[in-house]
Amino acid sequence: MRRLLSVFTLLATALPxxxxxxxxxxxxxxxxxxxxxxxxxVVLVTGCVVYRAAKTTKTTADYYAAGGAISGFxxxxxxxxxxxxxxxxxGIAGITSLFxxxxxxxxxxxxxxxxTILLVIAEPCRNVGRFxxxxxxxxxxxxxxxxxxxxxxxxxxxxxxxxGQMVGAGKLMQLLLGIPYRASVIGxxxxxxxxxxxxxxxxxxxxxxxxxxxxxLSGIALTLLLLERFDFDLLRFYDAVATSxxxxxxVRTLMKDAxxxxxxxxxxxxxxxxxxxxxxxDQISLGLAFALGAAGLPxxxxxxxxxxxxxxARTSVVISMVLIGAFMIMVTMIGFGAALFIxxxxxxxxxxxxxxxxxxxxQYLGGGAGSVTGDLLLAFVCAVAFSTILAVVSGLILxxxxxxxxxxxxxxxxxxxxxxxxxxxxxxxxxxxxxxxxIVLGLACEKQNIAHLVVLAFxxxxxxxxxxxxxxxxxxxxxxxxxxxxxxxGAVFAIGVVMVSPNMTYxxxxxxDAKKVVELLEKKQTAGVPLSEKEVKSLEKxxxxxxxxxxxxxxVGLDAPLFPLKNPAILSVPVGFLAAIAGTFLFGHRxxxxxxxxxxxxxxxxxxxxxxxxx
Amino acid sequence: xDGNRIDWAALARMPKFVELHTKRRAFLLxxxxxxxxxxxxxxxxxxxxxxxxxTRLLGRLNVGYFLCLLEFGVIWGIALYYTRKSNAVFDPLxxxxxxxxxxxxxx
Numbered sequence: 154m155r156r157l158l159s160v161f162t163l164l165a166t167a168l169p170x171x172x173x174x175x176x177x178x179x180x181x182x183x184x185x186x187x188x189x190x191x192x193x194x195v196v197l198v199t200g201c202v203v204y205r206a207a208k209t210t211k212t213t214a215d216y217y218a219a220g221g222a223i224s225g226f227x228x229x230x231x232x233x234x235x236x237x238x239x240x241x242x243x244g245i246a247g248i249t250s251l252f253x254x255x256x257x258x259x260x261x262x263x264x265x266x267x268x269t270i271l272l273v274i275a276e277p278c279r280n281v282g283r284f285x286x287x288x289x290x291x292x293x294x295x296x297x298x299x300x301x302x303x304x305x306x307x308x309x310x311x312x313x314x315x316x317g318q319m320v321g322a323g324k325l326m327q328l329l330l331g332i333p334y335r336a337s338v339i340g341x342x343x344x345x346x347x348x349x350x351x352x353x354x355x356x357x358x359x360x361x362x363x364x365x366x367x368x369x370l371s372g373i374a375l376t377l378l379l380l381e382r383f384d385f386d387l388l389r390f391y392d393a394v395a396t397s398x399x400x401x402x403x404v405r406t407l408m409k410d411a412x413x414x415x416x417x418x419x420x421x422x423x424x425x426x427x428x429x430x431x432x433x434x435d436q437i438s439l440g441l442a443f444a445l446g447a448a449g450l451p452x453x454x455x456x457x458x459x460x461x462x463x464x465x466a467r468t469s470v471v472i473s474m475v476l477i478g479a480f481m482i483m484v485t486m487i488g489f490g491a492a493l494f495i496x497x498x499x500x501x502x503x504x505x506x507x508x509x510x511x512x513x514x515x516q517y518l519g520g521g522a523g524s525v526t527g528d529l530l531l532a533f534v535c536a537v538a539f540s541t542i543l544a545v546v547s548g549l550i551l552x553x554x555x556x557x558x559x560x561x562x563x564x565x566x567x568x569x570x571x572x573x574x575x576x577x578x579x580x581x582x583x584x585x586x587x588x589x590x591x592i593v594l595g596l597a598c599e600k601q602n603i604a605h606l607v608v609l610a611f612x613x614x615x616x617x618x619x620x621x622x623x624x625x626x627x628x629x630x631x632x633x634x635x636x637x638x639x640x641x642x643g644a645v646f647a648i649g650v651v652m653v654s655p656n657m658t659y660x661x662x663x664x665x666d667a668k669k670v671v672e673l674l675e676k677k678q679t680a681g682v683p684l685s686e687k688e689v690k691s692l693e694k695x696x697x698x699x700x701x702x703x704x705x706x707x708x709v710g711l712d713a714p715l716f717p718l719k720n721p722a723i724l725s726v727p728v729g730f731l732a733a734i735a736g737t738f739l740f741g742h743r744x745x746x747x748x749x750x751x752x753x754x755x756x757x758x759x760x761x762x763x764x765x766x767x768x
Numbered sequence: 769x770d771g772n773r774i775d776w777a778a779l780a781r782m783p784k785f786v787e788l789h790t791k792r793r794a795f796l797l798x799x800x801x802x803x804x805x806x807x808x809x810x811x812x813x814x815x816x817x818x819x820x821x822x823t824r825l826l827g828r829l830n831v832g833y834f835l836c837l838l839e840f841g842v843i844w845g846i847a848l849y850y851t852r853k854s855n856a857v858f859d860p861l862x863x864x865x866x867x868x869x870x871x872x873x874x875x
Contacts (some may be wrong), residue, residue, distance in 0.1 A: 257836045261810055265839070268803040268846055272796050388827035395828045425822045426814045426832050433815020440811055442806065467854060471847045478840050627793070750776035757789050758866050 158648020170231065175643035177502035181509055182530035183535070187331060188594030191536035195367075196344070198362045199543060203348045206355035213576045216353035217284040217555050218458040232456050234361030235548045236263075236447070236477060237368060238318065239325055239541045242484060246514075247507025251403070251490020251497050253423035255430050256488050260481035262440050266447030267477065271470040274448045277626045277756035279457045279466035286451060286618065287560035292752045293625050294633035297565050302640045304560035306617055307451040308553055309644065312590070313610040314450070315549040322542040328504055329512065329535040338595040345546045346588030349554065350581045354459055357547045364544035367537045369476060372483040375511070375534070378518040379490040394489050395420030399496035404428070423492070438723035445726060446611035449618030452552035463759045487511050491532055494518075512538070550591070554584040610650050612721045616641030616729030624733055626756050628751045631733070634740025639733025644709030646728045655714045660705025662713065667698035774873055787853045788861045795853065799846055812834060817819055 160765065214220050223231070241263065249256025282289045285301035319338055326337035348356050383390040394400060401419040407428055410417070422428070430436050447453060457466045491500060491510035494517050503509045512534045516522055519530030558580040563571045571579075621639040624631040651657075674692045678684060706712060716724070754760055779785065812819055813835065821832035 157820075205808060249803065254832060254836075258810065258814060261807065261836060261839045265807045265843060268800065268807075268843055271847060271850060272800045272803075288875075388829070415829040421824075421828065424828055425818075425830060427818060430811075430814070433811050436811035436815065437808060440808060444807065464859065467851060471851055474844065474847050478844060482837075723792065737819070749772075750780040753789070754776060754779055754785065754869070757785070757792065758862050758869070760866050760869050 177499050179502060181503055181513055181531070182522040183330070183531060184229055185330075187528050188532040188535055191532040192330070192539055195536050195540045195543070199348065199356075199363060199540070199748070202359040202363065203352035203356040206352035206359065210351070210353045210355055211577075213284070213559070213580060215355065216580050217455070217559065218549070218575060219354040219358055221459060223459040225460055225468030226472055227358070227362060228456060228460050228465065228469035230365045230476065231358045231361040231459075232453065232469055232473035233476040233480070234363075234365035234544045235370070235453060235456060236473070236542065237365070237480060238545045239321060239538050241370060241481075242372075242541060243325070243508040243511055243538055244506070245481070245484050245502075246488040246491060246511040247386070247500070248429065248486045250491040250495070250500050250510035251507045252407075252429035253404075253489070253492070254426045255428055257485040258426050260432060260485060263442035263447065264478055264481055265440070266443045266445075266475075267470060267474045269444055269448040270453070271467070271474070273623065273626075274454065275457050275466040275470045276759075278464040279460060279463045279756045280625075280757070280759040281752055282454075282458055284455070284458055284559050285555050286449075286454060286517070286622065287556065287564070289622065290625055290636055291564070292755075293631065293748055294636060296633045296637075299633050299636050300560050301565050302540050302637050304556040304565070306613075306640050306644055307556035307560075310610050310613055310618070311549050311553045311556070312587075312594075313606045313613070314452075315546065315553070315587075315591050316594050316598060317607040317610070318542065318549065319399040319547050319591050320598050322546065322714055323595060323599065325508070325538060325542065328509060329538065332598055335596060338599075339558065339592055341546060342588050342592035342595065345543060345550055346585055348543070348547050349550045349584045354455075354551060355578075357544075357551050358459060360540075360547055361544040364537075364540040365476060367540055369480060371515070371534050371537045372480050372487070374530075375487050375490075375515055375518060376483045377630035379486065379514070390486075390493075391489070392425060394493045397493050397496075399498060400492050403492075403497040430562055432718070434723070435718045435720060438718050438720040441726055442611040442615045442720050442722035444615075445619045446613075446615035449614040449622055450610075451556065451618075455548075455552050455555065462629050483696060484511070487514060489516050489724030490518075506678055546591075550584055550587050553587045554580055554677025557583040557587070575714060611649060612647040612651065612725055613644045615722050616647045616725040617641075620726075620730045620733045624737075625752070627753075628737075629753075631737050631749070632740070635733045638740070639729060642732035642736075643725065643729030646723035646732075647721050648717050650725055652709050652720060653711060653715040654721060655717070656719055657707045657709075657711075657714070659707045660702035663707070664699050664702035667695040667702065779869055779872060782865070782868060782872070784861070784865050788858070788865050791861075792858055799850060803843065803846050806839060810839055 210216055212220075223482065245256055245260055248259060278289065280291055285302040285303070286307055290303050291300050293299075319342065322341045323338040325333040326332045326341070327334050332340075348360065352359075380390060382388070383393065395418075397420065400423050404422050405417075406420040408417075408419070408422070456469070460466050460469055488510060491514040494511065495513045497507075500507050500510045500513065512531055515534040516527045516531035519527035521527045558576065562579050562583070563569060563576055617640045619644060621636050624635060624639070670691060674684060674688055674695070677688075707714075814832065821830065821835070823831045825831060825834055
C-alpha cells in the first residue's frame with residue numbers, strides 16, 4: 154500500500170502548479186502541545202498493553218501465535234489493523250482529493266484481496282500451520298532446503314514491506330509533527346523492537362486492535378461531520394464537489410487544457426475515473442498482484458495462527474472485511490470532502506502527494522486552525538496515523554522474527570532440537586536484529602524512491618509464495634522440487650522484471666524532462682519575459698538535473714524500461730506457477746505424494762491441529 | 769498420536785471425506801472465479817468502455833461510481849454467502865468426518 158504514496162508523489166511532481174484563489178500556506182498549523190500529548194497517549198496506552206502481554210508471554214506459542222487464544226472477533230479487528238497502513242488512510246484520501254473517482258477505483262483491489270484470503274488461505278492455514286509458511290510447506294517435504302527457502306522468501310518480502318513502512322513513517326512524522334526524518338525512523342524502529350521483543354504476538358495483536366478501533370473512530374467521525382453539512386444528502390455533497398471552482402480549475406490543469414471552454418464539465422470529470430489510472434493493462438496487472446499477493450503476505454498469514462480453530466479464522470476474515478470495506482468507502486468520501494473544503498491546490502501546497510488531505514480536513518471540520526476543536530481533531534487524526542505505523546511495523550518485525558528464529562535457526566540449523574528457553578532467546582534476539590536492520594535501511598533510503606519496493610513485495614508474493622502455497626494445499630503431485638523452484642524462480646523473475654520496469658529511475662528520461670523545462674524557461678527568457686523567483690530556481694535545478702543525468706543509466710544499465718508496465722504481476726504470476734509445475738515434474742519424489750493425504754485431510758478438517766501444535 | 773502409523777491414504781479414501789473435499793473444492797473454485805470475474809470487470813470497463821462508465825445515473829453520480837460500490841457489495845456478499853454455506857453444510861460434514869477419522873484411528 155505504501156506504493157500509493159510514492160507512485161503518487163511522482164505523478165504529482167509532474168503537475169504544474171495550479172492557480173488558486175488566495176495565498177496558499179506551506180505547512181499545517183498544528184497545536185504542538187495537543188498533538189504531542191495525543192502521541193504520548195498512544196505510546197502510553199500501547200506501552201501498558203505491551204507490559205501486560207509481556208507478563209504472559211512465556212513460550213514460543215505465546216510469542217509467535219499469542220497461544221492461539223485470540224478470538225475470531227478480536228483477530229478480525231487485528232487483521233484490519235495489520236492491513237490498513239498509513240498509506241491506505243492518508244494515501245487514498247490524498248489520491249481521491251487530487252484525482253477524484255480514481256481514488257475509489259483504487260480501493261477495490263486491496264479490498265478484493267480478502268476474497269482470496271477468505272476462500273483459499275484462512276481456514277487451511279489455520280488447520281495445518283503453526284507459526285510460519287515454512288511450517289505448512291514442511292508438512293509436504295521434510296527437506297531443510299524447503300524450510301530454508303520458505304524462510305528466506307518471508308524475510309525478503311517482509312523486509313521490502315518493512316522498508317517501505319519505515320521510510321514512510323519517517324516522512325510522515327516529519328510532515329505531521331516536524332520531527333526530523335532520522336529521529337522518527339530511529340524512534341519508531343526502537344519503540345517497535347521493544348514492543349515485539351517483550352510482548353510478542355499478544356502485544357502486536359492488541360496494538361493492532363487499538364489502532365483499528367482508533368482508525369474506524371476517526372473515519373466515522375470525519376465522515377459524519379462532513380456529511381452533516383449536507384444533511385446527509387450524498388447527491389448534494391457530490392454536486393457541491395463537482396461545482397467547486399477550485400476543483401474544476403484543478404481538473405483543467407490535470408487535463409492540460411489551457412483555458413476553460415471546449416464544453417467539458419471539469420467538475421463532473423472529477424467524478425469520472427481516468428485522471429490517474431490510465432493504462433488498463435497495468436491496472437489489471439496491479440489487480441492481479443493485489444488479488445493473489447495479499448493472500449501470501451507472511452505477516453497477514455501469521456494472524457491466522459493466533460485463533461483456536463478454522464471457524465474463528467473464518468469469522469476473523471469476515472469481520473476484517475466488514476471493517477476494511479467500510480473504512481475504504483469512508484476514506485474516499487473524506488478525500489472528496491478535502492477536495493471540496495480544502496481545495497486540491499492547498500493540499501498540494503502542503504504535500505505534493507496529497508497525504509495531508511485527511512488531517513487538513515479534520516482540522517477544518519473541527520472549526521479550523523487555531524480553534525480548540527479543530528486542533529484537537531487534527532491532533533487525533535495525526536495520532537491515529539502514528540498508531541497505524543506502529544501496528545503495521547510491529548506485525549512485520551514479528552513475521553521476520555518468526556522466519557529467522559523459528560524456521561532458520563531452530564529447524565534448519567538445530568534440526569528442531571532446542572528447548573523453549575533457547576528458542577525464546579533467539580526469537581527475541583532476531584526481533585532486535587531485524588529492528589536494527591530496518592532502522593539502518595530506513596536511514597540509508599531517505600532520499601531513495603522506494604516506490605518499486607512495495608510493488609515488489611506484492612508481486613513477489615503473488616508469483617512465488619502464493620502458487621507454492623496453493624499447490625501445497627491442493628495438488629497431490631506437488632513436492633520439494635516444485636516448492637523450491639516455485640519460490641526462487643517466481644521471486645527472482647518478479648524482482649528481475651521490476652528492475653527493468655518504469656518503476657526504476659532512468660537518468661536519460663530525467664535528463665530529457667529537465668531539458669524540456671530548461672528550453673521552455675530559456676525561451677521565455679529570450680522573449681524578454683522576466684522570470685519569477687520560483688522559475689529562476691526551477692531553471693537552475695533543471696540545468697543541474699540535466700547535467701547530472703544526461704549520461705546516466707538505470708541501476709541495471711538501461712536507457713529506457715524494457716517492460717512497459719509498473720506492475721510485473723501479469724507476467725511474473727504465470728511464470729511463478731509454471732516454475733512450480735516444472736520443478737515438480739523435474740525433481741519428483743513419490744514419498745511426498747503420500748504425505749499429501751495427511752496434509753489434505755488436515756487442511757480440510759482441522760484434524761490433528763491440536764496435536765500439530767504440541768509436537 | 770504418532771502421525772507415521774496412521775494410514776493417511778486409506779483415510780483419504782473415506783467416502784465421507786471424499787464427499788467433503790470434492791464438494792468444498794467445487795464450491796470454493798466457483799465462488800472465487802465469480803469474484804475474480806466481477807473484480808476484473810472494473811478495470812476493463814474503466815479502460816475500454818469509458819463512455820458507459822461516465823453515464824450519469826443519479827444526480828452527479830455515474831455508472832462508474834455505482835460499479836465501484838457494487839464491487840464492495842459483491843465482495844461482502846461473497847463473504848456472507850461463504851459463511852452461511854460453511855456453517856450450514858461444511859461444518860457439520862467436517863464434524864462427521866473428524867468423528868469417523870477418530871474411530872478409524874482408534875481401531
